[in-house]
Amino acid sequence: METLVTAAQVEGLISDLTRQILADPDIAADPGRLALVGIRRRGEIMAQRIGARLQRPGASPLDIGALDITMYRDDTVGIRPMTIPMGTVMNFRLDDRPVVLFDDVLHTGRSVRAALDGLVDFGRPRFIRLAVLIDRGGREYPIRADFVGRNLSVPPAARIRVYLKPTDPCDEIGLDRDPAAGAEEVCR
Amino acid sequence: MNTLPPAPERFIWNRSHLLGLEDLSAAEILAVLDTAGALREVSTRSIKKVPALRGKVVVNLFFEDSTRTRSSFRLAAQRMSADVLDFSVSTSSVSKGETLADTALNLEALGVDAIVIRHRSSGAPHAVARVVRCSVINAGDGGHEHPTQGLLDLFTIRQTFAPRGKKFSDLHVAIVGDIAHSRVARSNLWGLTRLGAKVTLVGPTTLCPDQFAGLGAEVSHCLDDVLPRVDVVNMLRVQFERLASAAFPSIREYSRYFGLDEARLKRCRPDVLVLHPGPMNRGLEITSAVADGPRSGILRQVNNGLAVRMAVLYLCIGANSFAAKEF
Numbered sequence A: 001m002e003t004l005v006t007a008a009q010v011e012g013l014i015s016d017l018t019r020q021i022l023a024d025p026d027i028a029a030d031p032g033r034l035a036l037v038g039i040r041r042r043g044e045i046m047a048q049r050i051g052a053r054l055q056r057p058g059a060s061p062l063d064i065g066a067l068d069i070t071m072y073r074d075d076t077v078g079i080r081p082m083t084i085p086m087g088t089v090m091n092f093r094l095d096d097r098p099v100v101l102f103d104d105v106l107h108t109g110r111s112v113r114a115a116l117d118g119l120v121d122f123g124r125p126r127f128i129r130l131a132v133l134i135d136r137g138g139r140e141y142p143i144r145a146d147f148v149g150r151n152l153s154v155p156p157a158a159r160i161r162v163y164l165k166p167t168d169p170c171d172e173i174g175l176d177r178d179p180a181a182g183a184e185e186v187c188r
Numbered sequence B: 001m002n003t004l005p006p007a008p009e010r011f012i013w014n015r016s017h018l019l020g021l022e023d024l025s026a027a028e029i030l031a032v033l034d035t036a037g038a039l040r041e042v043s044t045r046s047i048k049k050v051p052a053l054r055g056k057v058v059v060n061l062f063f064e065d066s067t068r069t070r071s072s073f074r075l076a077a078q079r080m081s082a083d084v085l086d087f088s089v090s091t092s093s094v095s096k097g098e099t100l101a102d103t104a105l106n107l108e109a110l111g112v113d114a115i116v117i118r119h120r121s122s123g124a125p126h127a128v129a130r131v132v133r134c135s136v137i138n139a140g141d142g143g144h145e146h147p148t149q150g151l152l153d154l155f156t157i158r159q160t161f162a163p164r165g166k167k168f169s170d171l172h173v174a175i176v177g178d179i180a181h182s183r184v185a186r187s188n189l190w191g192l193t194r195l196g197a198k199v200t201l202v203g204p205t206t207l208c209p210d211q212f213a214g215l216g217a218e219v220s221h222c223l224d225d226v227l228p229r230v231d232v233v234n235m236l237r238v239q240f241e242r243l244a245s246a247a248f249p250s251i252r253e254y255s256r257y258f259g260l261d262e263a264r265l266k267r268c269r270p271d272v273l274v275l276h277p278g279p280m281n282r283g284l285e286i287t288s289a290v291a292d293g294p295r296s297g298i299l300r301q302v303n304n305g306l307a308v309r310m311a312v313l314y315l316c317i318g319a320n321s322f323a324a325k326e327f
Helices: A007-023 A042-054 A110-122 B026-044 B068-079 B100-109 B124-131 B147-164 B183-194 B210-215 B223-229 B251-258 B298-326
Strands: A002-005 A035-039 A063-067 A098-106 A127-135 A147-151 A159-163 A172-176 B057-062 B083-088 B114-119 B135-141 B172-176 B198-202 B218-220 B232-235 B273-275
Touching: A002 A007, A007 A042, A007 A127, A007 A147, A007 A172, A035 A042, A035 A110, A042 A063, A042 A098, A042 A127, A063 A110, A098 A110, A098 A159, A110 A127, A127 A159, B026 B068, B026 B147, B026 B183, B026 B298, B057 B068, B057 B100, B068 B083, B068 B114, B068 B135, B068 B147, B068 B298, B083 B100, B100 B114, B100 B124, B114 B124, B114 B298, B124 B135, B135 B147, B135 B298, B147 B183, B147 B273, B147 B298, B172 B183, B172 B223, B183 B198, B183 B210, B198 B223, B210 B218, B218 B223, B273 B298
Parallel strands: A035 A063, A035 A098, A098 A127, A127 A147, B057 B083, B057 B114, B114 B135, B172 B198, B172 B232, B198 B218, B232 B273
Antiparallel strands: A002 A172, A159 A172
16 A cells, blocks of 8 residues: 555645634524534544544533434335444534534445435534545535545556544555555555 | 554355354344344434435334334334335235235335345245345244344343353343243243353243253253343233143243243342343233333333334345345
C-alpha cells in the first residue's frame, strides 16, 4: 500500500475540516444546536475527533451520533454477502437542527444517499452538510460534499484505505492498488 | 515499521434457512445475536422501521395456535419493511386435504421470499426447505426445535451477564419442567452447549428422562438441589396439550416440587436470572411474585424476541437472495 496522506497530514486535514465547518455562516448562526453524525466506522471517528475541536468550553457537550447505513444501502440484500451490522447509536433527535454528516471517503455517493435516508428517520433537520476527508471523484449519484479535506484522483479499481486513531493504531491514508490481495501495511 | 495484524475475517452469513440450533456453529449463533443487538435500536426510534427488506414478502404459515410468536414474526418483518402474508390453516386448503409441500410450493409461486412455519410435526420445516427455493424459518416444529426462542433466550442471557463480565462458558443454566415435550428445551440445550455453557435439565422422571444426559447436559429430578448452583433458571410451561397421559399425579404436586416461588428463589444466587418462554401458567410452574419480580427477564425476552426475529429474517433472506444471484 502506498501512503497518500501521512499521520501529520491527516491531523492537518482534520484541522482544516474543523475550520471549514466553523466558517459556515449557517452553522455559526446556531452553534448550540449543531449535531454531528458519522457513518460507521471511520466517519464516526472523524465526527468524534472534529467534535472535540468544535466543543466550546463551558457549553453542553455536542451531540455526536454514529449511523450504521447497512439497513439503508441499495446493495445489501442480494448483492453483497451478508455481514453482521454494527448498529446505529443516536441518542438525540435531529428536528430543526443543523447537522454535519461525516464520511471518510466520498466516491460513488451511494453511502451518502443511504445515510441521508437513515438520518431523516431521526427527525427533520434544518439542513445537512457533508464533510469528507477524501473526495476521490467517480460519483454515480448526484451528491457533493460541503467540506472536503483533500481531492484525490486515483484509478477506479484502486481502494483508498483510511486509518484513524483510536480504532486504528495510527493515522494514515493509503492507496491499495490491488484490494483483492488483502495484505495491509500501515503506519510506516 | 508497525504492521497491522491481518484484519479479522469479516463473518459472512451463508444460510438461507433457520431450521434449528443443532446445526449452527458457535460463530453463527453469535452472528445472529450480534445482528439482533444492532437491530434492537430500531424499535426504540419514533420511526420504528428500516428499509432493508423492502419489496420482500414473508409468509406466516402456522399450523398450530400461536399469538406471540406469530405477532413477533409479523412485527419483525414489518420493522424490516417486508410485506407480511398471514396464512391461517383453518381458512386454507389444508383443511381440504392439501399436502404441506403443495401448500409451500403454492405460496412460493405467489412470490414469497421467506416462509415462517410452525407445525405440530417435528421436521416439517425441513421437509418444506427441501422443496422450495425461498428461505424457511422454523417457528416451532413439534417437540423438536424452536430456534428463535432459543436465540432470544441466549440473547437475554448475554444481555444480562455480559455487562458483569461473564461469558457463556462461565454460566450454568437450569432448564426446568416438561423437558420431554419441549422444543424450547432442545433449542436452548443445543445453543447453550454450543456456546460453552453448562446445562442442567430438571423435571420429574416422567417429563425429564435420564436419556437426556446423552445430549451434553446433566439431568436432575430435584430442583432444590440445583437452584443454588445456577446463574439462570429457565422455567418451561407445562404443556397440557402435549401430555398424552398423566405425567404427574396432580398439578399441586408438580407445583410443590418443580414450581418456582419466592421461597425457592431465595435458594438461588442473588443475581440469578429467571426466564420463561410464555405463555405462563401462573401459580403452576412459576408464581406471580417471581414472574413479576426483579430477577425476572420474561418481558425482556419478549422484547428481545423481536430483534432476534428481525435479525434472522434479515440474514436468511439476504443470504438466500445473494445465493440466487451467484448461480
